[in-house]
Amino acid sequence: MDQILFNLQLLLEYPIVNLKIIIDGVMIGALFALSAYGLALVWGVMNVKNLAQGDFVIAGGYVSWTLAQWGINPLFGVPAAFALMWVLGWVIYKLLITRVIERDLFTSLLATFGLAIMMAQIMNLMFGSDTQSVNLELPTLYFADGLIDIPMAKLIGVCMAAALATAVILFMKKSRMGQAIRATAQDARAARVLGIDTEKVYAFTFSLNAAICGAAGAIIVMVWVIQPFYGITYSVRAFVIVTAAGLGNLPGVIAAGLGIGAAEQYGSHIFGIGYQQAIAVLLLLLVLAYRLSQQKRNRQVLK
Amino acid sequence: MNKALLYIAIIAFTIVAPFLFPAYNTQLATLWLMIIVALSWDMTGGQMGYNSLGNIFFYGTGMYVAAVVTIGLVYNVGEYTAASGGGIYEWTPTQYYTGLALSLIAAGLFCSLCAIIIGYLTFGLRGPYFAIGTLGVAIAAGELVSNWDWVGGGQGISMPSPPGDFENFKFLIYFLYAATGVALFMFCKWLYSTRFGAAINAIRDDEEKAEAMGIHTLRYKLVAWAMSAFFVGVAGAISAFQLIHFEPLETAYQTINLGIFMVVCVLLGGKGTLWGPVIGAIMFHVFKELTWNYFLGWQWVALGALIVVVVVYFQDGLMGWLATKKPEWFGETIEEKPVEAAQ
Numbered sequence: 344m345d346q347i348l349f350n351l352q353l354l355l356e357y358p359i360v361n362l363k364i365i366i367d368g369v370m371i372g373a374l375f376a377l378s379a380y381g382l383a384l385v386w387g388v389m390n391v392k393n394l395a396q397g398d399f400v401i402a403g404g405y406v407s408w409t410l411a412q413w414g415i416n417p418l419f420g421v422p423a424a425f426a427l428m429w430v431l432g433w434v435i436y437k438l439l440i441t442r443v444i445e446r447d448l449f450t451s452l453l454a455t456f457g458l459a460i461m462m463a464q465i466m467n468l469m470f471g472s473d474t475q476s477v478n479l480e481l482p483t484l485y486f487a488d489g490l491i492d493i494p495m496a497k498l499i500g501v502c503m504a505a506a507l508a509t510a511v512i513l514f515m516k517k518s519r520m521g522q523a524i525r526a527t528a529q530d531a532r533a534a535r536v537l538g539i540d541t542e543k544v545y546a547f548t549f550s551l552n553a554a555i556c557g558a559a560g561a562i563i564v565m566v567w568v569i570q571p572f573y574g575i576t577y578s579v580r581a582f583v584i585v586t587a588a589g590l591g592n593l594p595g596v597i598a599a600g601l602g603i604g605a606a607e608q609y610g611s612h613i614f615g616i617g618y619q620q621a622i623a624v625l626l627l628l629l630v631l632a633y634r635l636s637q638q639k640r641n642r643q644v645l646k
Numbered sequence: 647m648n649k650a651l652l653y654i655a656i657i658a659f660t661i662v663a664p665f666l667f668p669a670y671n672t673q674l675a676t677l678w679l680m681i682i683v684a685l686s687w688d689m690t691g692g693q694m695g696y697n698s699l700g701n702i703f704f705y706g707t708g709m710y711v712a713a714v715v716t717i718g719l720v721y722n723v724g725e726y727t728a729a730s731g732g733g734i735y736e737w738t739p740t741q742y743y744t745g746l747a748l749s750l751i752a753a754g755l756f757c758s759l760c761a762i763i764i765g766y767l768t769f770g771l772r773g774p775y776f777a778i779g780t781l782g783v784a785i786a787a788g789e790l791v792s793n794w795d796w797v798g799g800g801q802g803i804s805m806p807s808p809p810g811d812f813e814n815f816k817f818l819i820y821f822l823y824a825a826t827g828v829a830l831f832m833f834c835k836w837l838y839s840t841r842f843g844a845a846i847n848a849i850r851d852d853e854e855k856a857e858a859m860g861i862h863t864l865r866y867k868l869v870a871w872a873m874s875a876f877f878v879g880v881a882g883a884i885s886a887f888q889l890i891h892f893e894p895l896e897t898a899y900q901t902i903n904l905g906i907f908m909v910v911c912v913l914l915g916g917k918g919t920l921w922g923p924v925i926g927a928i929m930f931h932v933f934k935e936l937t938w939n940y941f942l943g944w945q946w947v948a949l950g951a952l953i954v955v956v957v958v959y960f961q962d963g964l965m966g967w968l969a970t971k972k973p974e975w976f977g978e979t980i981e982e983k984p985v986e987a988a989q
Contacts, residue, residue, distance in 0.1 A: 384884040392774050442958050450957055451698045453909065456699075457953030462900060464946035575902075579785070582778055617800075621789035627782045635770040 372604020403557025432553025700780025708882025793955030802893025916965025
């Protein structure tokens with residue numbers, strides 16, 4: 344308790360620390376927002392709740408890490424992870440997801456949970472259970488008498504995340520396939536009547552999701568660490584963000600992602616690093632409770 | 647008559663089994679644990695249509711309640727965990743068995759209370775939101791307990807070691823599990839034949855209509871989950887005595903082990919049937935032990951694959967499959983089509 348009060352006092356006495364926490368949080372949140380956007384896409388278009396989301400992120404990270412072991416610059420790992428995870432996403436779609444689209448929602452939740460266990464374990468067998476990261480060997484920038492430190496790697500990572508997000512948004516808005524995806528999300532049956540091959544759209548959407556997650560993972564491995572069993576934390580955060588922002592609400596997803604990143608940094612600063620995971624999960628429960636109270640006014644339920 | 651014989655045979659086997667196969671005593675005890683958690687998951691998941699992924703919360707909470715009650719009866723819990731085995735803490739057999747009896751009851755009741763509180767907050771969530779919400783509760787509880795030094799934090803907590811011969815203690819644990827399992831089975835059999843059973847089935851089939859028929863759905867849901875939580879809590883308390891030392895994330899709130907196993911057991915056997923969870927638990931336990939023995943290292947992959955295959959291809963489970971193949975076994979008669987008329 345004293346420790347918590349002391350930490351709070353520290354925040355009040357040195358306002359610049361707040362800035363550092365917010366910058367850190369926004370950097371992490373940008374990557375959360377990326378994987379959450381993929382989840383919102385899959386959830387909105389084909390009504391599949393993908394609990395293996397975080398494991399796609401980690402798998403993308405391992406792609407980049409493996410390339411770095413072969414001496415390839417990790418910056419090239421991002422497109423490589425994007426491409427490889429695209430293929431993996433397509434294979435998983437054909438093997439598994441296509442069979443759960445029409446089924447009830449618990450089916451997709453549980454099936455992807457099984458997938459998550461499998462992926463985490465296969466990665467554990469392939470890469471071992473140590474935490475891994477890739478060092479870019481770039482300088483760190485210091486501001487405000489060294490109180491704020493921003494490693495160049497993080498900056499590059501956030502810029503890449505922003506570029507990827509912009510590219511995906513433009514793609515969804517402008518391209519023919521993006522239009523087809525949005526049409527399918529609105530009404531799959533009507534889209535089929537109008538000659539859209541929804542099966543192809545589903546496969547494309549899921550592959551795109553896996554690819555976005557993979558790229559996010561390749562960025563994460565440059566700035567933080569990955570470990571085969573870290574997937575679930577990214578899945579939980581993606582669910583928090585999508586539940587908070589709602590489907591098909593892209594600005595909302597980005598805002599919620601950045602907000603959660605900042606909230607988590609604040610939480611772990613005030614309560615101690617051990618509570619970081621608990622805070623993410625408690626945020627999910629809070630969001631659910633809030634959405635529920637919203638619905639209760641009209642005697643509705645969240646389903 | 648036949649059914650009575652079947653039940654007598656099963657009860658007799660239950661009593662004799664640990665003496666026949668003393669080497670498999672722990673395995674059989676774990677099997678009963680799986681049966682208990684599967685049956686109690688099915689109470690809400692199969693019969694009421696509320697698929698909780700967080701029932702493991704009650705298992706972990708039951709363990710911790712058992713530890714706190716047993717230790718707290720004799721010593722100060724905070725000092726005990728702070729010493730982490732350093733001090734001299736002795737239990738007389740009387741103290742130990744009083745603690746055991748009290749903690750089983752306390753764990754069950756406390757978990758029921760938790761179920762009512764959590765259920766009150768989460769039962770407005772339906773379908774996948776309920777599953778994610780309860781999973782969130784279980785994960786959060788594990789993380790919070792692992793930061794709570796009073797109960798030992800991430801290091802976990804040690805129960806007193808059992809007085810007397812350890813082999814005899816194994817039998818005691820087995821029979822505690824078996825008695826809980828049999829009691830739960832009888833309870834479910836009775837419950838599903840009552841008005842209450844019909845009401846929770848109605849909630850599963852169509853909650854809005856059930857409410858329109860005058861069923862106070864929230865009350866029924868809370869009571870059903872509280873009953874299910876009671877038995878999971880008791881099972882958790884027995885596990886605490888069996889394992890002696892346990893820690894929060896991997897043992898007590900083991901979200902991806904037992905927490906998901908219980909759902910798979912039920913799906914494997916057949917959701918919403920009385921025998922389904924029991925048969926599913928036996929099938930799953932055998933599969934798990936076989937993969938653990940012969941595919942060591944790949945056991946989790948095999949298990950994940952089993953989950954995927956069961957969920958995608960075999961969701962009705964064994965009982966559901968039998969019900970479509972052999973409806974006459976379930977008391978349903980099908981009128982034979984007169985062959986001549988068709989021609």
